[in-house]
Amino acid sequence: MTPPAAFATAPAGFEHEALFYRDDETFLAGVLPFVRDGLTRGEQVVVAEPPGRLELLRDAVGAAAPVRWLDMAALGGNPARIIGAWRTVLDETTAAGRGLRGVGEPAWPGRRDAEYAECRLHELLLNTAFDDGPAWRLLCPYDQTHLPRAVRTGALQSHPLVSTHEHRRPSTAFSRESAAATFATPLHQPSEGVLRGIYGAGDARATRRTVVTFARSCGLSAEQAQALELAASELVANSVRHGGGSGTVAMWRTDEAAIVEFSDGGHISDPLVGRRVPPPEQVSGRGLHLVNELCDLVQLRSCPRGTTVRITTWR
Known part of the structure; x- marks a missing residue:
């Protein structure tokens, strides 16, 4: 396993990663290196988080940093809207000749069961939507302290990569077939x-x-x-x-x-x-x-x- 801050090479395609955190400290320890590495490389960095996490990360990164900040509670209240938003950003950055690095947390604590179900389908469909397109990275934080077990288990199935603030590895539970099966259930x-x-x-x-x-x-x-x-x-x-x-x-x-x-x-x-x-x-x-x-x-x-x-x- 490798530290999550080790992003030595550009991704060959779409890189979709779940980051499990326990509290504010481990959230920042996992997300900040990812964001800063993108800024160092001159990539377009886009962060979509619910308001509390958005403010926490914005304060840590600094208001002057060239990051695009999106309120995930507004964007992803209906998770079916999120893929279209990422596609628009990806098309814009690709046309500008830049790489894209995103942070997106659609399944935040306190959401309803029906919303969590749609967050899981959304995360599964991200792989379908972007696997054959331009290379970019998307890091999806998951609160392992407060989220229901089923949501955390679903994240392992929908993300090819999984990490904490300490380690990064392939997800052995990831399944490309789950998207079609879930859509048909x-x-x-x-x-x-x-x-x-x-x-x-x-x-x-x-x-x-x-x-x-x-x-x-x-x-x-x-x-x-x-x-x-x-x-x-x-x-x-x-x-x-x-x-x-x-x-x-x-x-x-x-x-x-x-x-x-x-x-x-x-x-x-x-x-x-x-x-x-x-x-x-x-x-x-x-x-x-x-x-x-x-x-x-x-x-x-x-x-x-x-x-x-x-x-x-x-x-």
Whole structure:
């Protein structure tokens, strides 16, 4: 095993590493050498952390350092938005002839179980999204003191490299097959309290009205209801065009969220759909990306038996 500060050679491709830390001290001991090494090499360094960690690291690096700081709580509230953001930064830095080095912590302590599930899928899909592209490094910190065991175990499966502030090694638990398997695994379904309906080609307006009525009954804001209405419009249209001409909508609430789920018989073979930023000239195929941008949490699963898009709006 080698010390995590030893970055003697440039990566041959995408280098995706999980850093396990216990406290502020070990967080800084693991991340600071990574950031400083990137600055020394003249790379573009981008740090995406939740606010507390962001301020801690910014104070340690120094306000004058040429680091781009991103609030991961805003960027990654819906983890399906993160890959598109990294792709945009990578394209910009590659066009400028520079290398990229990123720090990203989507699975911070205190997130909900559904969010952790999407963080895991996001981390798995990062390898799919960037393995065949330009070389760059991404370090993903994980709080081994406060995160659930399942989240920490998932990090070992989704990162080819794993480190602490003392050691760095390949992850023996890493699996490239887990991304496709997770994307194809159905979401857990509630057993009661679910309102269901069927929609077809002529039901877009009625489905939107039903979703808005449900949103208001859950006490969602006008802005949240409008986001769900737009999402419903896009997802019904997708079902009609690509999902066999019809689909089902399910709605239920929990103590902290209103949930609307769209399902149809179509099969999406690309697990990155909706996660890439569509080019300006692209006219169609923008719906799932728009849904990801609008909504609090979007969970997409697809297999040959059908596709489900679950939208969670926090109350």
